[in-house]
Amino acid sequence: EIVLTQSPTTMAASPGEKVTITCRASSSVSYMHWFQQKSGTSPKPWIYDTSKLASGVPDRFSGSGSGTSYSLTISSMEAEDAATYYCLQRSSYPLTFGSGTKLEIK
Amino acid sequence: QVQLQQSGAELTKPGSSVKISCKASGYTFTSYDISWIKQRPGQALEWIGAINPGSGGTGYNEKFKGKATLTVDKSSSTAFMQLSSLTPEDTAVYYCAREGWYLPMDAWGQGASVTVSS
Numbered sequence A: 001e002i003v004l005t006q007s008p009t010t011m012a013a014s015p016g017e018k019v020t021i022t023c024r025a026s027s028s029v030s031y032m033h034w035f036q037q038k039s040g041t042s043p044k045p046w047i048y049d050t051s052k053l054a055s056g057v058p059d060r061f062s063g064s065g066s067g068t069s070y071s072l073t074i075s076s077m078e079a080e081d082a083a084t085y086y087c088l089q090r091s092s093y094p095l096t097f098g099s100g101t102k103l104e105i106k
Numbered sequence B: 001q002v003q004l005q006q007s008g009a010e011l012t013k014p015g016s017s018v019k020i021s022c023k024a025s026g027y028t029f030t031s032y033d034i035s036w037i038k039q040r041p042g043q044a045l046e047w048i049g050a051i052n053p054g055s056g057g058t059g060y061n062e063k064f065k066g067k068a069t070l071t072v073d074k075s076s077s078t079a080f081m082q083l084s085s086l087t088p089e090d091t092a093v094y095y096c097a098r099e100g101w102y103l104p105m106d107a108w109g110q111g112a113s114v115t116v117s118s
Helices: none
Strands: A004-007 A010-013 A019-025 A033-037 A044-048 A061-066 A069-074 A083-089 A101-105 B003-006 B010-012 B018-025 B034-039 B045-051 B058-060 B068-073 B078-083 B092-098 B112-116
Touching: A004 A083, A010 A019, A019 A083, A019 A101, A044 A061, A069 A083, B003 B092, B010 B018, B018 B034, B018 B092, B018 B112, B034 B068, B045 B068, B058 B068, B078 B092
Parallel strands: A010 A101, B010 B112
Antiparallel strands: A004 A019, A019 A069, A033 A044, A033 A083, A061 A069, A083 A101, B003 B018, B018 B078, B034 B045, B034 B092, B045 B058, B068 B078, B092 B112
């Protein structure tokens, strides 16, 4: 099983601040996917195939990485971006998610 | 539009079983796999397994073999997950999600809460 380790576990950012969340895989994966989840709601697809934005995702978000190291970046934090973000790998079974990064607004 | 409508909350006792449903609409049900995901309170997401509604073929996370059984009813475009021999550790919200051709888990149900308590 591929273990995905996200960091940080929690963080707070001020409006306008640049934010980077990382996801490290225990073995190399082809792509990384990201989901956003707000409290009490279902996760939403956010970034897929490492760097493609899902429909409706603001372009202040971006994704990058390869092999065992991937990241999600927000160029300029906004209040609506406060949520928990999960990475997902589908390169091998079982599919596995990261432990999540809770992002709060300062 | 694509929708996945899940069944309601369940309160059940240890040792019992529960069957959750996920009714799909807005697309051809047999053309996309359905994944099931577990989320314990305040915890991360866990992939339970997936089913191909066209063939009925399934794939499970080893951790959930013997715990979860995935089925479909093509006539009603509904996917089901049965959880057996329930324990308090099965208390969670369970989601179904459609596996898109390009975008993984591109549509999610609203979640079904299962509480196991004596």
